[in-house]
Every structure is written in C-alpha cells, then in structure tokens.
Amino acid sequence: MTIGDRIRELRLERGLSQAELAAELCRLSGRDTVTRETVSRWESGKREPRPYSIRHLSAALRVSPDELQDPMSDPLRLAHEWLVSEPPQVIEVHAGRHVGTGLADQLERRVIELRHLDDQLAGKNLAPVVTRELRETGALIRNASYTDTVGRRMLTAYGELAQLAGWVASDAGLYAQAQRSYLSGVNAADQAGNRGLAGNLLSSLSYQMANVAKPSGALLLARSAERGAHDSPPAVRALLLERVAWAAARSGERELAARTLDKVDDTYESRTPGDDEPEWVYWLTRDEVDTMRARCAVELGDPTTAETLLVPVLSRYPEQSERESALYWSWLAEAYAQVGEIDQARASMEVVGGFAESVRSQRVEDRIAAIEGLLPA
Numbered sequence: 425m426t427i428g429d430r431i432r433e434l435r436l437e438r439g440l441s442q443a444e445l446a447a448e449l450c451r452l453s454g455r456d457t458v459t460r461e462t463v464s465r466w467e468s469g470k471r472e473p474r475p476y477s478i479r480h481l482s483a484a485l486r487v488s489p490d491e492l493q494d495p496m497s498d499p500l501r502l503a504h505e506w507l508v509s510e511p512p513q514v515i516e517v518h519a520g521r522h523v524g525t526g527l528a529d530q531l532e533r534r535v536i537e538l539r540h541l542d543d544q545l546a547g548k549n550l551a552p553v554v555t556r557e558l559r560e561t562g563a564l565i566r567n568a569s570y571t572d573t574v575g576r577r578m579l580t581a582y583g584e585l586a587q588l589a590g591w592v593a594s595d596a597g598l599y600a601q602a603q604r605s606y607l608s609g610v611n612a613a614d615q616a617g618n619r620g621l622a623g624n625l626l627s628s629l630s631y632q633m634a635n636v637a638k639p640s641g642a643l644l645l646a647r648s649a650e651r652g653a654h655d656s657p658p659a660v661r662a663l664l665l666e667r668v669a670w671a672a673a674r675s676g677e678r679e680l681a682a683r684t685l686d687k688v689d690d691t692y693e694s695r696t697p698g699d700d701e702p703e704w705v706y707w708l709t710r711d712e713v714d715t716m717r718a719r720c721a722v723e724l725g726d727p728t729t730a731e732t733l734l735v736p737v738l739s740r741y742p743e744q745s746e747r748e749s750a751l752y753w754s755w756l757a758e759a760y761a762q763v764g765e766i767d768q769a770r771a772s773m774e775v776v777g778g779f780a781e782s783v784r785s786q787r788v789e790d791r792i793a794a795i796e797g798l799l800p801a
Contacts, residue, residue, distance in 0.1 A: 430492055432467040434485040442467070445484060452480040472744045475782035523570040523578070531561065531581040536703055539588055543707070546747045547595025548784035554589045558605065561585055565612075576616045583613035583621045584704055587628055594632045595747075597786030602632055620660045620702065623653030627667035634667075635787075639674035646671045657699040662692040663708050666716045673720040681724060685717050711737045719755050727759035734759070743779075747788060750779035754791040761798040769799060 435445050443460040450456050458477070465471040473481055482489045538554055561582050570578065586609025593602035606629040613622035626649035633642035650664040665688045672681035692713050695701075718733035734756045741749055757772035773795060780788050 426469055427472060427492065428467045428469045431463070431473075431481065431485070434487060434492070435463075435467075438485060448484045449477070449480050452483055453477075474743060474746065474778065476778065523564065523568045523574060525574060525577075527564075528574050528577040528581070531578060535581050535584045535588070538585070539704060542588065542592060543745055546783045546785035546788070547592040547597075548786070551589070551592045551596045551598065551601075554585065554592050555601075555605075558582070558585045558589045558608075562608075579612045579616035580618050580621065583609040583616060583618065583625065585609070586612065587621070587625050587704070590625070590628055590632075594628075595785050595787050599632060599636055603629060606632075620653045620656035621704075623649040623656065623664050624660070624704065625649075626652075627664045630671055631667050634671040634674040639671055639676075643668070643671035643675050643677070657701045657705075658691050658695045659699065659701045659705045659708055662688050662695075662713070663705055665691060666708075666713070669720055670716065670723075673723040676724075678724050681720050685720060688713060688716070711741070715752055715755075718759075722755050722759050722762070725762065727762040730755065730759040746779045747783045747785050750776045750783060750785075750788045751791055753779065754788075754795055757795050758798065761795065766799060769795070773799075 442463040446458045446460050446463050449458040466473050478489050478492060482492050485492065534557065538557065542550055565578050565582060586605045590602040590605035590609065593605060606625050609625045610622050613625060627646050630642040630646035630649060633645065646668040650668050653660060653664055665684055669681050669684040669688060672684060714733045715737055718730040721730040734752065738752060738756065741752065743749065753772050753776045757769045757776065760769035760772060776792060780792060
C-alpha cells in the first residue's frame with residue numbers, strides 16, 4: 425500500500441471529502457497552501473507529502489506518523505537498518521571463504537540501494553551508513569581471496585561507494601573526510617581499469633573544491649578528469665563537462681563556462697539507447713542539465729537566463745527530493761535578488777524553508793545563509 429492509498433483509506437474512514445481534508449490541513453498548519461487538488465495528487469501518487477505535511481496529515485487523520493507511512497518506505501528507518509545489520513562483507517571475511525560472484529552481485533546491489541537512498545536523505549543522515557559500508561568493503565578486498573574478474577568488480581564497487589561516501593560527507597560539511605574518500609576511490613577505480621569512474625571521483629572532488637576551497641584548482645582538476653575519461657559514454661562525459669563548467673563559472677571564466685555548457689548540451693543530446701551507461705549517472709536528466717546552466721548563469725550575473733531555465737524545471741521537480749528542491753529554489757531566489765525582485769526572492773526562500781525543514785544538509789544550510797545575506801533586513 426502506498427502512502428497515497430493510506431491517506432485515501434483513512435480519509436474515507438473519517439468521512440472527509442478531499443476538500444474537507446485540505447481545509448483541516450490548512451487550519452492545523454496555519455498556512456493556506458493545501459488545496460483539494462493537493463490531496464488528490466497525494467492520493468493518486470502523482471506527488472508525495474513532505475515531512476511537515478505528514479505531521480499535519482497524521483493529526484487530521486488521527487493516526488501516528490508511523491501508522492500513516494509504510495515503515496519500509498521511511499528512508500531514515502532504512503538507513504538505521506543498514507547501520508544495525510551486519511554487512512555481508514563482514515560475514516564473508518570472518519568466515520574466511522573464497523569470495524565468488526554471489527557476493528560481488530550483493531555488493532553491486534547494495535551500492536545502488538545506497539545511491540538511491542541519497543535521493544531522499546541528506547548527508548548528515550547518510551554519511552555514517554556509507555562510511556561504514558566503504559570501510560567493510562575495503563577490509564573485504566584486503567583480506568579475502570577471489571579471482572581477477574571478481575576482484576575488478578569489487579574494486580569498481582568500492583570506487584562507486586567511495587564516490588558516494590565523499591558526496592554525502594561533503595553534503596554533511598565533512599570536507600577532509602570527503603576528500604579522503606574520493607582519493608581512495610580513484611585508486612580503486614584505477615586498479616579496476618575504470619577511467620570513467622576515476623573521472624567521476626576526481627570531478628566530484630573538483631566540485632567540492634569549487635564550492636568551498638579554490639575554484640582555480642577545481643577547474644584544473646575538473647578539466648583533467650574530463651580529459652582522462654574522454655572515451656566514456658556521452659552521459660558520463662556530459663556529467664564531467666558540467667563539473668568543468670561549474671568550476672569555470674566559480675572562477676569567473678565566463679567564455680569557458682559558456683563554451684563548456686554548449687558542449688554539455690551537445691554531448692547529452694548525443695546519447696543513444698545502446699550506450700553502455702553506468703548506473704551512477706542515472707540522475708543526469710535534461711532538467712538537471714538545464715539547472716546547472718541556470719546555476720552558472722546566476723554565478724556569472726545573468727539572472728534572467730537563470731529564471732527562464734529554473735521556473736519550468738521547478739514546476740515539475742519531484743517534491744520528495746527535498747534537498748535538491750531546497751538547493752534549486754535557493755538559486756531562483758538568488759536570481760530574483762540580483763534583479764531587485766525582493767518580494768519574489770523572499771517567496772522563493774519560503775519554499776526553500778519548507779523543503780529544508782527536515783533536511784540535514786550543510787549545503788542547504790550554507791545556501792540559506794548566503795541568500796539571507798543578500799536580502800535586506
């Protein structure tokens with residue numbers, strides 16, 4: 425049963441129409457933001473209620489939040505289960521057995537599960553889980569025995585885990601830890617002969633550097649990563665080029681950023697159904713490409729372009745991706761602030777605050793502080 429099914433079931437049990445439930449939610453929240461259409465979208469599965477809406481829904485429907493939600497769909501609960509359960513890597517090492525394809529299959533599935541969990545949980549929640557998984561996978565690689573083929577698969581899994589570990593640590597503000605994870609993953613990817621993955625790790629580190637350290641050094645690193653993975657599938661090259669464009673924008677290299685963003689568009693559009701794309705590039709969509717162009721536009725003082733790109737993207741962006749929604753709305757708020765549209769900037773920041781309410785992300789906190797610093801008191 426989906427949460428939409430559960431809302432409909434409980435609403436009917438209480439004898440409420442969709443409009444009546446919407447009115448009660450507005451009363452409980454003190455905000456006139458929920459309509460009958462909102463409830464309809466929740467029940468049909470077109471949208472999922474945000475965490476703060478869950479609280480008001482639980483009160484309106486007279487159940488606990490756990491009763492309203494399927495426990496297995498709660499990302500925080502899933503993260504906790506990962507922490508308290510024994511990873512298969514530990515079991516295999518303690519048993520002293522030869523590692524075969526079965527465990528390699530498990531490792532690859534676990535990396536994908538954790539990667540998609542990052543769509544719902546911010547770094548401060550997820551970093552301990554991924555860090556532990558990375559540590560245990562490293563111990564398995566060092567201590568177990570396996571064939572060359574299985575070894576390459578495990579090294580690739582370790583490299584992908586290292587990229588995710590670096591990403592969530594950076595999102596949590598743990599920048600030194602993130603750098604160590606990224607660099608350990610580069611070593612594993614190099615041993616596995618996976619240049620695309622090594623490029624992703626290095627460009628992820630460049631992204632962190634562009635945001636919190638030295639944009640000029642980030643640009644050099646991003647360009648090296650992109651050139652080193654030049655024979656990767658188009659989606660991978662488009663991602664690596666995005667990191668070059670962002671570092672260029674952060675460095676004030678307007679012409680380089682523009683040329684690179686054009687290359688991103690051309691490369692992304694050259695994708696074909698037969699491309700052998702790695703799973704870790706699943707999230708790179710047309711909307712994400714447009715969002716990066718918009719962010720670069722804001723960075724380079726072109727808010728009109730940013731608004732034109734961001735408004736349609738945000739109108740269809742999945743609400744359950746709360747961290748990204750908060751970040752992307754913050755860029756729209758900054759675009760409005762740049763052109764003096766202060767009321768619209770404040771309205772956008774109210775949306776950011778709604779998404780950020782339950783998100784434990786240093787990146788989101790830093791963006792909120794940055795935009796608040798642009799707005800008059």
